[in-house]
Amino acid sequence: MPEAVNTQVLLARRPEGVVRQDDFAIARTPIPAPGAGEVLLRHLFLSLDPYQRGRMSAAKSYAAPVAIGAVMECRAVARVEASNDPALSPGDVVLGAYGWQEWSVAPAKGLMKLDAAEAPVQTALGILGMPGLTAHVGMSDIGQPKRGETVVISAASGAVGAVAGQIAKAAGARVIGIAGGAEKCAYVTGELGFDACLDHRDGDFPQALDAACPDGIDVYWENVGGAVQRAVFPRLRDFARMVMCGMIAEYNDPVPQPGPNLMSAVRKRLRIQGFIVSDSWQRLPEWRAVAVPLIRAGKLRYREDVVSGIENAPAAFIGLLAGKNFGKLLVKVG
């Protein structure tokens, strides 16, 4: 039997600058009832991702903001508890549940059934889901790393960066990670197999970047912005590609920082291009077909940072924005 209560995390107010615990509120509401064609979902894992910071602000972005008092946005993996649709049965595990909460109802049609024998179900939120597809799309369409090129990946131990770097490595590139702290850097080189990893907190980070990339940088995967972008940009080589995926270090800035002067885009024939994975959801099967065999063969590595309990989601999210997570951040709720 379901518990009597659905614990939810609501957006209490729009953050000003740094996100704070009291920008969120906890609500306890009745378990919803599924309507025709719908299923009742018990959430197992919630996915916390940097893009959710954008949804907390009213500023124009590529998706509508979360309303004040509404449930915070995320994707989740969930177990079907009751079904009003023949396509899904109780016990099925699906991707596509929604929101920082323990329960939800959803139309069966929009849910993707997961096979735990293929991979742990929560990978549908990480390497086999949005972050993995992000890395695949950005590297295929924009980065296009070639054998012998130098590829630099910021937030290299994160859910997207770790995969982006492994894709570049498989393409024969020299791959340099950037991460925060010695432990993450050791993981990036030791576990993920990058050629080097630099700690952006080191005082001599720009010099370390010169030493690691003596001929400059052919592909830069931008997850971070800020001081890391300012160090990388002047080191881009002729014909370099800058894959604009995110700029997490600036998400709490109340006023945007100035960017680089773009004349070097002419001189160096740079391609600076942004993308959003939700434009390419239809390519998820393409990515899973590539990734599942590699994961099984141990050739594509990933790491999860799992926090337990819905009440801990706000603190975990605040930590994510400060780079405190280590691997794909998940909240285990079921």
Place this chain on the structure above:
Amino acid sequence: MPEAVNTQVLLARRPEGVVRQDDFAIARTPIPAPGAGEVLLRHLFLSLDPYQRGRMSAAKSYAAPVAIGAVMECRAVARVEASNDPALSPGDVVLGAYGWQEWSVAPAKGLMKLDAAEAPVQTALGILGMPGLTAHVGMSDIGQPKRGETVVISAASGAVGAVAGQIAKAAGARVIGIAGGAEKCAYVTGELGFDACLDHRDGDFPQALDAACPDGIDVYWENVGGAVQRAVFPRLRDFARMVMCGMIAEYNDPVPQPGPNLMSAVRKRLRIQGFIVSDSWQRLPEWRAVAVPLIRAGKLRYREDVVSGIENAPAAFIGLLAGKNFGKLLVKVG
């Protein structure tokens, strides 16, 4: 008989900020003698182009700087006066002569023979040469305007902008020019057929841009930088392309201005890409095959701004950097 003297314009010193007349020096040297396989060339037209500002500076760019005391760089159309190669005869007119001077010698092999019956020979420096090819390559490879899109062209009456806008117009786009002054704007709409043209010197230029592009901008052809770029950038639409061709308004800046924050490249999936036409010289025949019939049919218009006399080249070039020319700037020397 050739005159006894070759008048040349030399780079006297590297400019600091704004280019000045005394950054140049006039020299009078003997007419050179062609060696084996070479021809003696009487220059007819010199091409003055914004990229030559870059060659005056020692800063790293995509081509080596002109040395102090050396002849200023340019391409020229010239008449063969003497030939040591069977491929060319006295009287032939060629593209490929070199330098702000009245005479030169060059290997016959590197010269392209021009046919005055096809088009006026000086068009090989303009619409049928480097500037025209620039517009063709940038629009084909990066801008890719589609029917119904809004395309904004800066320096719209200039040698590159005028062609870029006509290409976009032919592709079915709505084309908005930006130029300096009412006379140029009248030419851009009246002669070139753009849908509108805005004077960037008007105090309400940003508001005029909003009015001319109520749904935003899909393609921006960047020739200018500075305040024009700052007005255009926030008005780019989702999936917009920014064709980075040049930033002439900033070429005299001793310190680069900050650029736009690049987070909008993510949010809007922008593609900001630079190119240099010299990477694509091999496509000149492709462009000429497109352009010659259009010019003959009156469907592709161009305008030349011709200054007479080599001694007037420095002042004309200084005017070019200030937007004082009106059409492709040429110096008639022969």
